[in-house]
Amino acid sequence: MPDGLDPAEAETLVVNGITAWQLLHRTARTPRGATILVHGANGGVGSVLVQLARAAGITVIGTASARNADAVRALGAQWVDYTGDVPALVRELAPGGVAAVFDHIGGPGIVDSFRLLAPGGALVAYGTAATKDTEGDSRLPVLKLLARLALWNALPNRRRAHFYNLWAGKRNAAAFRTRIADDLGRVFALAVAGEVRGQVAARLPLAEAAAALRLAESRTVVGKVVLEP
Ligand SMILES: NC(=O)c1ccc[n+]([C@@H]2O[C@H](COP(=O)([O-])OP(=O)(O)OC[C@H]3O[C@@H](n4cnc5c(N)ncnc54)[C@H](OP(=O)(O)O)[C@@H]3O)[C@@H](O)[C@H]2O)c1
Known part of the structure; x- marks a missing residue:
């Protein structure tokens, strides 16, 4: 992080x-x-x-x-x-x-x-x-x-x-992990620079996971529903 x-x-x-x-x-x-x-x-x-x-x-x-x-x-x-x-x-x-x-x-x-x-x-x-x-x-x-x-x-x-398949090439675990880390690093760098924003549609406590899933599948929200501990 x-x-x-x-x-x-x-x-x-x-x-x-x-x-x-x-x-x-x-x-x-x-x-x-x-x-x-x-x-x-x-x-x-x-x-x-x-x-x-x-x-x-x-x-x-x-x-x-x-x-x-x-x-x-x-x-x-x-x-x-x-x-x-x-x-x-x-x-x-x-x-x-x-x-x-x-x-x-x-x-x-x-x-x-x-x-x-x-x-x-x-x-x-x-x-x-x-x-x-x-x-x-x-x-x-x-x-x-x-x-x-x-x-x-x-x-x-x-x-x-x-x-495209995100999981393609995972049999070569070392190369797969390096690629994932590089690419996530680039996205995070753009997020820190303010060029990319993660779309948080709602934050719900873990105890309300069922309601969170219903909301996520309702197609009424923009972005992702995040469960917080
Ligand atoms: N191949 C891979 O490795 C990989 C990796 C990640 C995700 N995926 C797949 O990518 C898809 C999207 O994932 P997501 O997390 O972005 O889902 P998401 O947040 O639910 O977004 C799906 C989007 O599709 C739109 N949509 C539905 N029907 C449409 C249509 N006929 N024409 C144009 N847009 C339409 C929805 O718009 P409205 O809400 O306006 O209807 C919504 O914006 C999923 O099928 C997921 O399985 C594949």
Whole structure:
């Protein structure tokens, strides 16, 4: 824990911060001056990703529901309503396409995400929220997504498609720990400098863990619900 950082805020930055850093800087490797599309820009990962991108001189278009529009704009992104015609709205803001799309939704919308890439762009998928309630084997939607990404990579289209997994490479424990420590250190340094804020939606005592979980799953809060001892 670096000095000068609130422990609750720091906690919201651990998994989300490392994930967001690696999505942007290790997987997509988005350059300064580029424009990217972040789905769920008000979420735990999305909100940190927007701030990291802004700190790196990257323009951000962020999708969220209308009730989170102000929160997304306050992070420095241009807001797009995910219940609207997302491809058309994004094209208005970035007619030539975007340098990267970060997509935790999956499902049929992943095709739009890929089509929104400019030449040389990277699609980074890291979840399949659209299919989380699908009946049957929960691995199938993930396998379908991985097959799609592999096909897009194999075709000559001057675009990249990745599936990001925070835990990838953990068998090499020493290298994994070094990478995690480096990346969290960079996120914490930006937090200490005031360029990134952890989004603490609420703080509840540990004894109220059940209420905290209900609140976290209610989709009414911006950021993370933190349990305090
Ligand atoms: N692959 C990995 O290694 C890795 C690592 C960390 C997280 N993840 C995954 O990343 C996802 C996000 O995690 P999180 O902690 O950021 O969750 P979160 O805080 O619950 O945020 C989810 C966000 O998704 C938004 N959303 C829901 N449906 C959407 C849609 N159709 N289009 C655009 N946005 C939509 C929500 O917006 P509203 O509230 O406005 O509906 C919310 O902002 C989860 O699925 C998690 O499992 C993967």
